[in-house]
Amino acid sequence: xxxxxxxxxxxxxxxxxxxxxxLHLLPTGKxxxxxxxxxxxxxxxxxxxxxxxxxxxxxxVNSLESKRTATDPINEDELSVNLFCxxxxxxxxxxxxxxxxxxxxxxxxxxxxxxxxxxxxxTAKPSMFAGRWYPSAITLSDGRGLVVSGSSQDVQxxxxxxxxQIWDAPTDTWGMVQTPTVDIFAxxxxxxxxxxxxxxxxxxxxxxxxxxxxxxxxxxxxxxDETSPVRNAGQREYAASAMYDSGKILYVxxxxxxxxxxxxxxxxxxxxxxxxxWKSTTNIGKGRRHSFATTLPDGTVLVTGGTQGKGFNDLRPxxxxxxxxxxxxxxxxxxxxxxxDDDRCYHHTALLLPDGRVLSAGSGEYAPDNGxxxxxxKDTVISAQIFSPPYLFRGExxxxxxxxxxxxxxxxxxVTVGQHDVIDKVSWTRIGSxxxxxxxxxxxxxxxxxxxxxxxxxxxxxxxxxAPPGHYMLFLVSKEGVPAMAPIILLKPDFTIPLLPQxxxxxxxxxxxxxxxxxxSLEMRNQKVISEQDGPPVIVGLTPTxxxxxGPCWGGAYEALNNIxxxxxxxxxxxxAISVAFVYLHDDILPDINVWRKELLEIDSGTYTLRGIxxxxxxxxxxxxxxxILAGTSTRSDVVLNQFQAGSKLEWDNVAKVPKPLTQxxxxxxxxxxxxxxxxxxxxxxxxxGRLQMDENNKYxxxxxxxxxxxxPC
Numbered sequence: 001x002x003x004x005x006x007x008x009x010x011x012x013x014x015x016x017x018x019x020x021x022x023l024h025l026l027p028t029g030k031x032x033x034x035x036x037x038x039x040x041x042x043x044x045x046x047x048x049x050x051x052x053x054x055x056x057x058x059x060x061v062n063s064l065e066s067k068r069t070a071t072d073p074i075n076e077d078e079l080s081v082n083l084f085c086x087x088x089x090x091x092x093x094x095x096x097x098x099x100x101x102x103x104x105x106x107x108x109x110x111x112x113x114x115x116x117x118x119x120x121x122x123t124a125k126p127s128m129f130a131g132r133w134y135p136s137a138i139t140l141s142d143g144r145g146l147v148v149s150g151s152s153q154d155v156q157x158x159x160x161x162x163x164x165q166i167w168d169a170p171t172d173t174w175g176m177v178q179t180p181t182v183d184i185f186a187x188x189x190x191x192x193x194x195x196x197x198x199x200x201x202x203x204x205x206x207x208x209x210x211x212x213x214x215x216x217x218x219x220x221x222x223x224x225d226e227t228s229p230v231r232n233a234g235q236r237e238y239a240a241s242a243m244y245d246s247g248k249i250l251y252v253x254x255x256x257x258x259x260x261x262x263x264x265x266x267x268x269x270x271x272x273x274x275x276x277x278w279k280s281t282t283n284i285g286k287g288r289r290h291s292f293a294t295t296l297p298d299g300t301v302l303v304t305g306g307t308q309g310k311g312f313n314d315l316r317p318x319x320x321x322x323x324x325x326x327x328x329x330x331x332x333x334x335x336x337x338x339x340x341d342d343d344r345c346y347h348h349t350a351l352l353l354p355d356g357r358v359l360s361a362g363s364g365e366y367a368p369d370n371g372x373x374x375x376x377x378k379d380t381v382i383s384a385q386i387f388s389p390p391y392l393f394r395g396e397x398x399x400x401x402x403x404x405x406x407x408x409x410x411x412x413x414x415v416t417v418g419q420h421d422v423i424d425k426v427s428w429t430r431i432g433s434x435x436x437x438x439x440x441x442x443x444x445x446x447x448x449x450x451x452x453x454x455x456x457x458x459x460x461x462x463x464x465x466x467a468p469p470g471h472y473m474l475f476l477v478s479k480e481g482v483p484a485m486a487p488i489i490l491l492k493p494d495f496t497i498p499l500l501p502q503x504x505x506x507x508x509x510x511x512x513x514x515x516x517x518x519x520x521s522l523e524m525r526n527q528k529v530i531s532e533q534d535g536p537p538v539i540v541g542l543t544p545t546x547x548x549x550x551g552p553c554w555g556g557a558y559e560a561l562n563n564i565x566x567x568x569x570x571x572x573x574x575x576x577a578i579s580v581a582f583v584y585l586h587d588d589i590l591p592d593i594n595v596w597r598k599e600l601l602e603i604d605s606g607t608y609t610l611r612g613i614x615x616x617x618x619x620x621x622x623x624x625x626x627x628x629i630l631a632g633t634s635t636r637s638d639v640v641l642n643q644f645q646a647g648s649k650l651e652w653d654n655v656a657k658v659p660k661p662l663t664q665x666x667x668x669x670x671x672x673x674x675x676x677x678x679x680x681x682x683x684x685x686x687x688x689x690g691r692l693q694m695d696e697n698n699k700y701x702x703x704x705x706x707x708x709x710x711x712x713p714c
Contacts, residue, residue: 004393007338008324013385017057017066020361020384021084023349024441025431026117027094027471027488031059031351032069036084036102036365041377049367049374050104053080056115056122061353061386073098073122075111082109084365087137087147087188088433089440091169092469092493094118096433097145099167100132105367106158106552106576108133108150112167112174125167128174132161133552134187137440140213141197141464143493144168146177148201148211149185151552157576158551159522160184164211164220178219182209183562184572186237186555188436193443194271195247197465202241202249202269205559206234206603208278231278233265234605235556237546238346238437240293242301244329246445246466247271250281250301252327253288254437257545258311260606262287266327281332288321289313292350292437294358295444296389297427297475297483301327302337304360304387305344312545313346313368315379320345324387337389342381351432354473356483358387369547372655395480398423403474406490411460417476417484419454424479426458431471431488443467460491469493526573536689537571537582538591541611541650544579549654551576560604566591578651578660580614590636590692590700591615614650616689617702621677628674630688630702640701641688643670648691648703670704685709 018035026032034056037048054073057066075081084102086109091097095116101109108131114123132150140146145167151158162185164177183205190202199211207230215221222228231251239254249269256262264287267278288306290313295301302324309319320343326335340360349362364380367373374380398421407413417423426447433441445467448459456476461467473486530537540561546553554574561570561583571582585591597610617639620631628641644666649659669690677684691703 004388005390007336008387008389009338009393010340011386011388013341013383014064016059016361016382016384017068018055019347019363019365019380019382020349021347021365022086022088022435023351023359023361024088024090024096024433025351025353026058027431027490028117029061029354029488030117031061031359032096032115032117033057033059033361034083036082040365040380040382045374049365050082050102052082052103054083056083058120061359069115069122070120071122073113073115074124075109075113076124076127078124081111081113083113085133087132087135087150087440088435089137089139089145090431090433090470091139091145092143094471094490097137097167097169099128099137099145099147100135100150102133103131103153106133106151106548107131107153108135108161110152125172126174128165129163129176130161133158134436135161136189136191136438138191138193138199139441139468139470140166140199141193141468143469146191146199148191149187149189149555151187154523158549159573160187160552160554162522177213179211179216179222182222183207184555184558187552188438190241190251190438191440192243192249192271193465193468195466200249200271202251203231204236204239204254205555206230207559208269229269229277231267232280233263233267234603235559235607236263236605237556237607238289240291240303240306240437242293242295242439243442243444244295244299244301248329250293250327250329251278252293252303253284253291253306255605255607256287256289256310257604257606258543258609261310262289262306262308263605282334284325284327285334285336286321286323286325290346290348290437291321292348292360292434294350294352294439295429295442296352296358296391297356297429297486298391298425298477298481299329299427299444299446301329302350302358302387302389303327304340304350304358305348305363307345312547313366315343315345326389337387340385340387342383342385343379344381347436349434351434352429352473353386354486354488356389356392356475356486358389360385360387367547369657391481391483395478395482397482398476398478398484400474400476400484400487403487403489406492407460408492409460409464409494410462412457413460414455414457415474415476416454417456421454421476422479423449423451423456423476424481425477426456427475427477428461428467428472429475430467431473441470443472464494467491522573526571529569529571533569533584536616537584539614539650540581540583541614541652542574542579542581543609543611543652545607549576550574550579550581556604557581557608560600560608563603564596564599566596579654580650580652588633588635590639592698593692593694611652612650613692614690614705615692615702616687618687619685620683621673621686621688623674623677628670628677637700640699641670641673641690642693642701642703644690644703644705648705650691666705669706673704673707676707
């Protein structure tokens with residue numbers, strides 16, 4: 001790939017002070033970053049992955065030298081915090097709002113802090129109502145900060161935080177968004193601005209959602225299923241996405257699982273349409289998970305890094321993808337770029353710089369397979385490398401002089417270009433704040449302009465819905481496609497929207513409140529659903545590709561289980577400790593596990609492995625030629641009853657990746673049942689619980705784990 005005008009070029013790689021898992025372009029033009037632990041390469045102890053402190057660095061992209069910030073972040077109790085797996089977004093004044101963070105894998109901090117790039121200071125702010133690990137943050141059109149999702153601790157298990165919150169900087173207060181009940185969120189949801197003022201959750205769930213903060217009396221509302229577009233390629237964990245024009249989103253690759261490669265599918269949606277829907281565009285050349293999508297000044301999208309292997313983070317030779325691919329929204333074609341030097345997989349980040357180049361960094365810093373041991377030092381990548389896209393080699397770079405420091409909405413402002421510069425387009429992109437395959441600070445538009453000699457008159461975005469207030473890079477692109485060095489300009493807030501979703505709701509145990517609002521705990525929702533059922537749930541053994549377990553990685557499973565036609569209700573809360581979910585069926589039937597696996601795969605794209613089903617069946621149990629039989633009913637066939645064995649166990653050891661050990665009670669359940677039936681010559685009706693099996697002839701059997709007479713408590 002020697003032609004730089006076609007494939008671009010990478011500069012020599014250089015080392016950073018840490019793994020750049022969180023990466024931000026500051027209004028000063030420098031880059032802020034941090035990793036997971038203070039010494040990422042030398043310490044192979046698991047405890048080092050859970051340090052409760054953060055070393056934050058500032059990179060000078062001209063000298064390629066890094067230095068620590070003057071202070072480290074702390075919480076409101078003046079204790080150090082770990083900002084790994086936090087959410088973040090730039091506020092209108094250029095300060096960086098950082099929410100949540102890391103206690104343990106799946107357990108999030110409740111902290112809030114702000115970094116001031118002009119003073120090089122960290123300031124602790126009031127904490128959120130609960131912790132968040134893997135939350136997403138976005139600056140609203142009025143300048144406030146919205147945070148969604150993230151996992152927190154509920155008793156001992158990690159659970160998804162269902163309640164969005166809004167940060168109001170002028171008053172230093174948190175409010176709660178009291179939306180009606182919605183699906184369980186996925187971690188790090190991909191949030192974008194809609195030109196009409198709503199927020200769009202593009203993924204990673206298959207069904208996207210709109211959030212209207214002005215609905216429901218100012219408490220907000222998520223869109224119902226009928227107006228929520230679904231992506232054709234289903235769920236896409238760790239997919240890349242980007243806004244490539246005002247209201248236009250690209251969602252590419254990602255997904256896959258232990259037995260499925262990441263998809264090559266790429267889809268686009270235009271949020272300006274009256275009824276937005278996802279549409280397929282040309283597949284990317286190499287499917288990849290943990291990649292990053294960066295919108296370039298000309299509106300093309302560069303996808304870097306990722307692994308094309310199966311599983312969570314396949315680093316075997318040939319699996320990490322070193323070649324970026326460039327998508328052109330005009331032709332909808334992909335072009336292969338020059339290869340990067342190092343692997344860039346889980347925890348890869350990429351950031352557009354003011355000179356039109358892309359900084360690529362990160363990879364590593366986790367415990368593979370939840371094994372309580374950090375990844376090998378060779379897979380922790382502290383290097384970075386800067387990519388020059390092909391457009392930088394296709395002509396002279398135009399120049400910009402006399403840019404304004406700040407502008408207002410709808411304002412016409414002027415800049416001066418070189419005498420021979422011919423400008424073909426003007427674009428405007430918000431400074432990036434990136435982690436985990438997503439830029440939380442995205443906003444990109446092409447701006448209207450006119451030229452007169454060396455003077456270019458540009459029209460700022462008309463309103464705050466099109467572009468939230470804050471700092472933007474202004475790119476003038478020549479007719480050859482070469483961008484000028486972008487000045488960073490402040491788009492000033494125009495007015496403040498009344499603070500409607502500000503007060504926490506009154507938590508009530510009345511069903512009406514539980515039915516209409518998410519301002520209650522997940523456990524309260526869980527108990528309400530249980531109270532509405534007539535019998536015990538069906539237990540579903542699920543293993544996520546995500547190494548952090550079913551608790552934090554639950555959103556996709558919840559959505560996919562609801563796609564199974566036999567299932568009437570999915571309990572909102574799984575059991576993280578043994579990796580199982582609980583569902584209720586429409587009818588008293590024997591589920592076809594092969595059909596369930598197929599219907600699960602239609603949505604989850606291979607992200608979860610369905611290990612089996614445990615069910616409680618009630619009926620007459622008889623002995624026939626030494627074999628126990630559970631008699632069929634009008635809705636199900638006879639079931640052969642068998643001994644419960646080690647392989648029958650659904651309860652899962654998340655670390656060892658094997659079933660939990662068999663208990664004495666489980667091993668003896670069938671023998672006790674047999675003795676009970678033999679000692680009762682009369683017809684005996686029992687409730688029998690166990691692992692449901694189906695052979696190649698579609699005949700059912702049940703490995704008996706427990707039994708009880710229906711009149712007795714289970």
